[in-house]
Every structure is written in structure tokens, then in C-alpha cells.
Amino acid sequence: MGRQTPLFKLHQELGARMVDFGGWDMPVQYSSQIGEHHAVRRAAGVFDVSHMCVVDLTGARVRAFLEHLIANDVGKLRVRGKALYSCLLDEQGGVLDDLIVYFLSESWFRLVVNAGTRDKDLAWIRRHAAAFGVEVSERADLAMLAVQGPQARAKAAQLLQPAHASAALALGTFVGCELGHWFVARTGYTGEDGFEIMMPARDAEPAWRSLNALGVASCGLGARDTLRLEAGMNLYGHDMDESTHPYESGLAWTVALEPRTRAFIGRAPLEAIVARGSPRKLVGLLLEDRGVLRSHQKVVVPGVGEGEITSGTFAPTLERSIALARVPAATADKVQVDIRGKLLQARVVKPPFVRNGKSLIS
Amino acid sequence: MSNVPADLKYTKSHEWVRTLADGSVEIGITDHAQHALGDLVFVEVPDAGRAVKAGEACAVVESVKAASDVYAPLTGQVTAGNAKLTAEPETINTQPYGEGWLMRLKPAAGALAAAELLSPADYQKLLDAEGG
Secondary structure (H helix, E strand, O other): OOEOOOOHHHHHHOOOEEEEEOOEEEEEEOOOHHHHHHHHHHOOEEEEOOOOEEEEEEOOOHHHHHHHHEOOOHHHOOOOOEEEEEEEEOOOOOEEEEEEEEEEEOOEEEEEEOOOOHHHHHHHHHHHHHHHOOEEEEOOOEEEEEEEOOOHHHHHHOOOOHHHHHHHHOOOOOEEEEEOOEEEEOOOOOOOOEEEEEEEHHHHHHHHHHHHHOOOEEEOHHHHHHHHHHOOOOOEOOOEOOOOOHHHOOOHHHOOOOOOOOOOOOHHHHHHHHHHOOOEEEEEEEEOOOOOOOOOOEEEEOOOEEEEEEEEEEEOOOOEEEEEEEEEOOOOOEEEEEEOOEEEEEEEEOOOOEEOOEEOOO | OOOOOOOOEEOOOOEEEEEOOOOOEEEEEOHHHHHHHOOEEEEEOOOOOOEEOOOOEEEEEEEOOOEEEEEOOOOEEEEEEOOHHHHOOOHHHHOOOOOOOOEEEEEOOOHHHHOOOEOHHHHHHHHHHOOO
16 A cells, blocks of 8 residues: 555545555546546546655755756745756756745745655755754645646636635746635646646645535546647656756756756756767657557667667547657657557657647647 | 356466367466456467477567566467557457457467466466455
């Protein structure tokens, strides 16, 4: 038996199929995974993401600490509530985790890290925080719901009192704010508009039921995975991990080498990689033959070399199979994928595949 | 609760077998299997004429979540693969024992008698034991 979120009993009551995810008992689907996927693309769905680990960092030197700790630059965070996506790197430039950091005040930043890397991350963060006098507090008291889809914000705002609802609806993308005991952020992992809402654990079940009553579909981790892959978003442990660096993981855009004076962990090995060029890159694949791309399938690039699929699935919005794959840097626009001994044709495309309900594939 | 029709035979790996009037057999995956797999999105069935041995992987069913092999319940020669499933794999979810059949086989001599097939009652016991 794994760890349970405050919504565990409700998931069971709603008939969810539960699976282990990073040591947590989580709902993978309630009815149809494809149905849940379409609900998010076309209307609104709610996900329990309470397994994710919320960490508050407080102290006078918290900004300086984060400038050292993460590969993206918190110097970009000047507006209160603004969020930034970043990698947490080790000394070799390997990816320990990916995270979101929120700027709440000059003495308070909030991180959201992955469930499966919780213990490793907390130990790493605490180890480096000491020198900056930064206090590290895990917020296990909070539940988190992701409400996603074109109707998500309007539906979720109905859970809030009028003044809070207008504040929530006024949030720009990738910005959050505290509204009473809730923290509402316009973020997500689906390629759709929506909110991620952190709230006291006791509020989670009534909030979920209210969303259901407003027509927001209960959605499991299965749909979350097909949605994030269509949106071209990486999944830690699949598309990157400690053995890979951001430049071969499609995450160059998250590494801030400027300003050059910022001495973040992993900087030196990344500079060396940039100087000589990464021999591998992460690309999107669209299968042109029939079949389903899956992680660990071999990618053959004729005349160039071989690579591997890191995430693959059937994409319900496109009704075709898509993947992320790590391939040689010289890979052009066509590859082959070995599926059960047969070489099938796939086209190299730039993720995302789908954004705001629309296919970006020509 | 999974549906286990009384007029079929079953395998431990969740295939069903129906004996047809001409002595050939029709094969598919059970209601329990389709439910466990979830929404099916791709099916690969064998071509007519292919010889298969009992226990040999001879078809693939893929849901959004995973790919799964289908094993020949008995030795014989494939007389038909269900072409309808190429365009409409979800037929297996909606009609696992009907339009969602996977293949038809002409059993080799004695193969039907030799096959280790389960009665509906024994298959139900297997599902109960698996918690399904």
C-alpha cells in the first residue's frame, strides 16, 4: 500500500482504478482514459495532484539561494506570484528533477517538485540551503487540484467568493496568488488553460465534488500523461533524469547561462556541453505507419545512428501515435522505429503536438 | 463484474474460444481482458494462412496504456483475421465476444482436444482469484 492523498476515499467512491505512482496510490482513470482526455481538450477536467511535493523556502537570502540552486534564473521573477519552470541539476549537470518555483515575496518562494523524487530533492535542497540560512518546509498539509481545459478557469472561479473569483480570473499565464487559504495559479501540465490550486487538505473533497457538480470531469493520471505528451512536456524519470542533461532533453530553454556571473550548481559542465555541442537531442516523433510508439523502443536514423523513445503513446486528439525520442544531434526529418522487430516510418516534428485544443501537426 | 458467457471456452491468459459449425474456432479476448487494458487503439491480427502453435503470440492488442500479446489457445492454421479491427479497435471494448473477435483458426488434428481450455465456471474462478 502506498501513500494516500486526502482524496483517496473519494477516488474509490468514484470508481477510479488505482495504481502506484512514485509510491502513491493514485487514480489512473475513472471511466475512459480517452474520454477524460477529450473532456480536458474540449471542456474541463480535474486532476488530483496532491502527491506532488510543495516546499516553502523562507529567509532573507532565499533569492540568492535559488540563484545558486536551480538552472533557470529567478532573476526573471520580479512580479509577485510569477512562476518559473526550471531543472534542479547535480554537480555534473545531470537533471535531479524539474520543478516550478513561485515568487511570493523577497523572503518566501515556493517550489513544487515531483512526488517520486521527493526524498532526494528535500535532502538536496536542505543540504544547500543551510549556507544561505534558508528554512525548508514541506507543505504536506496542502492538497493540490489541477483544473484544466478551455472552461476550467470559469468553472473553478465559481468555487471562490466573488472578490477572489475576479482576482483569480485576472491572473496572467504562469502567475499565482493567495486567495484566503488557497493558492491559485494559472499553470498546468496539459497544454490547456486552467488553474492549479493548492488548498488545505480538508477543502479538497468538497472542492472536487463542487467541480463535478459544475460539469468538470474527474480525470486520472492516464489522461494526464497523454495530455502532457501532446503538449510536448517532459516527464521526469522518462524524458530526463540524472544520467541526462538539459541540452539533450529539450530543456535548453530552461537553462539561463546569462548573467554569466551567476554560479548555479551544474553550470561548468553545461558550459562545456554548449561549447562542444550536445551529441544528442530530444525530438518529437509522429508515427506515419500504423502502431503505437512506446518508451524504450529503438529509433534508427539511417546513415546517422540510433536513438531511443523516452515517452510514447497514442494521441487521442490527433488519433495518431506520437513520442519524444532522444536521437543523435544530426538527425533530420525522417527516422524509423523498431516496433516488435518491424521498422516503421516516423517523422521528426517540433513539440508541442497540440496546444489549446488544436493540432499543431501539418 | 466481468461477463463470462456460458457457451465459450477460455484460457488462463484471458482469450476466449468459440467452436463454429464448420469445426473451426473463433478467438478473442475476454471482457475482463478488455476492461483491464482500457481503451483499445491498435490491433494487429494474423493473416489468413499463417500456421500457429498453441501458446504462440499471434496477435497484438494495444490500449492507450500498454501493448499486450494475444496467444493462440490451440495449434492450427489461421483462416481469417478480423479486418474490421484495423479501423475500429474499440470494437473489442464494446463487443469483446461478438464483432470484436480477433481471428478464426482451423485446428490441427486433435488440437482442440489437446488444448488446455477452461470451462466458464473455471475461468470465473480464475477471475475471482485474481480479484477481478
